Amino acid sequence: MSRPRILVVGGGFAGLECAHRLERRLSPDEADITLVSPWSHQLYLPLLPHVAAGVLTPQAVAVALRRMLRRTVIIPGRAIGVDAPAKAVVIKKITDEEFVERYDYLVLAPGSVTRTFDIPGLTEYGRGMKTLAEAAYIRDHVITQLDLASASTDEAERASRLQFVVVGGGYAGTETAACLQRLTSAAVKRYPRLDPGLIKWHLIDIAPKLMPELGDKLGQKALEIVSKRGVEVSLGVSVAEAGEDLVTFTDGRKIPCRTLIWTAGVAASPLVATLGTETIKGRLHVNADMEVPGADGVFALGDSAAVPDLAKGGDAVCPPTAQHAMRQGKAAAENVVAAMRGKPLKPYEHRDLGLVVDLGGAQAVSKPLGIPLSGPPAQLVARGYHLGALRTFPARFRTAAGWLLNSVAGDDFVRTGFQARRPARLRDFEVTDIYLSPEEARARIESLRAA
Incomplete structure (x- = not known):
């Protein structure tokens, strides 16, 4: 048989x-x-x-x-x-x-x-965060916007290239906005022609609270952390229409923007x-x-x-x-x-053993076994959990080494150019x-x- x-x-x-x-x-x-x-x-x-x-x-x-x-x-x-x-x-x-x-x-x-909705322009101009290719492309794309804004003499073009919109106030969206905001804040120091005040990150979600699964206290703490860094958080708001260089919110605001990252659920x-x-x-x-x-x-x-x-x-x-x-x-x-x-x-x-949200640097909010934590203790729990969840020793070693190297040596903000001539839209991935x-x-x- x-x-x-x-x-x-x-x-x-x-x-x-x-x-x-x-x-x-x-x-x-x-x-x-x-x-x-x-x-x-x-x-x-x-x-x-x-x-x-x-x-x-x-x-x-x-x-x-x-x-x-x-x-x-x-x-x-x-x-x-x-x-x-x-x-x-x-x-x-x-x-x-x-x-x-x-x-x-x-x-x-x-x-x-x-998960997407019938929003004009979303699948054409939105970018997701579900695959390695998307994450690598978004990094290239964000650094490209800084490069092009620095080289441009057109104020309108600069404004659209230096505003970034992340949709989704869950774990993925909040962590994405927090980590990429740290990227642009560090990178702009290498661009003497750019005014750091022109770089604006928007995090929006149709829900009334940020990461409600964390509870009111930790959710509010996460909101305070990202807001203090300069991320503008808008709740009860979503995208009404997306274009090549303009995003319209459901509250009527029109944001000059060439980067729309969509993480509004699966x-x-x-x-x-x-x-x-x-x-x-x-x-x-x-x-x-x-x-x-x-x-x-x-x-x-x-x-x-x-x-x-x-x-x-x-x-x-x-x-x-x-x-x-x-x-x-x-x-x-x-x-x-x-x-x-x-x-x-x-x-x-x-x-459930709890929740961890890594906001980059020494900042995080965590709820291991129902115990609310924030700041460095929460970051220690979050990164310890991630290392334990990775399935192989090489993956754990590369991850721990990457965190250590980045904290000591920083980033060179290099564009790979692998997808420089091809737009990476939701419909592509x-x-x-x-x-x-x-x-x-x-x-x-x-x-x-x-x-």
Whole structure:
């Protein structure tokens, strides 16, 4: 008899942890494990603002899949359709070649995409912060604006190049605005022709509070920290329209601006809709053991699954955080092994260990185990947590060394120029138009089999 085939979709926190645990729990003779991911690394998303600010190199926050996985077959591509009754998945490689992969057990952890709205100009002129390429591009772009503003004699052009707008008052947006503001404040010292007072950072969010998950006290503390640095925070406000050199807010303000960074939340990968099963606010409905009802042998977890939060009674679902995704990956692997061996599955339950928000330098706000902290103690907790969460020693070493080197030697504010002639827009990085409907997936599988 052939060995059971386990297919893991997604190489993020959930997918990598699942495949890694499966390798440890199953002998090579027990199952064939395959992982599908468009990237050859697991990206440590919480530290992307540090990459954009030049504090860390991209390699520091990218954990190589092949360093973690010894015998899993890694397919460079994306799953674009699932036919659960046929136990088959349509995969599009990074070369655009399509083929069908059969499975006995399927673990869906495709992650999320940036949540956007029907705002004129947003996908054309907005830039996201979900990938290494986006973070590297934003750094180049911000330094480019300083270079061009310094060289320009046109006051209107200078004004538009030296104003920056970050949308999203959650962790990603607040950390991005805080870290990049530190970048421009340090860099402007190398530009004698630029008035530092002309550089303005705007952080806006439609919500009435900044990072409400932190609670009123810490949220207010974070607001005070970024405001003291000169970041103008506007709450209850969003973007009404985006243009090449102008951003219009919903309160009527028009900001001359050529840099719009969009971090206003995430949505489940479009892959979940191809399964044709029930969803909860766009995320796959799953049982507490992460099985997908009505889809034999299919498990779902991470940002794309509405996993019941048993630590809060089960009425709510687990938030889409790295902390939950990593632990769900391990729990899902254990349940796949249990299903293979005919043993009962276990429900996922994990109590949140707390929240950390790194605002750059010595500033942070943290809430470990419910204890509110700010300033250097919070920064120590935040960076200690990040080092512990990174999955390999080389990643921890590169990250710690990067923090130390940046604090001692500073930054040279170099533009790489890798994407100098190509705009990096949301539409360039968010691959959302390649997924199939359930009917299209079945038809595609039949046609590929026939071929």
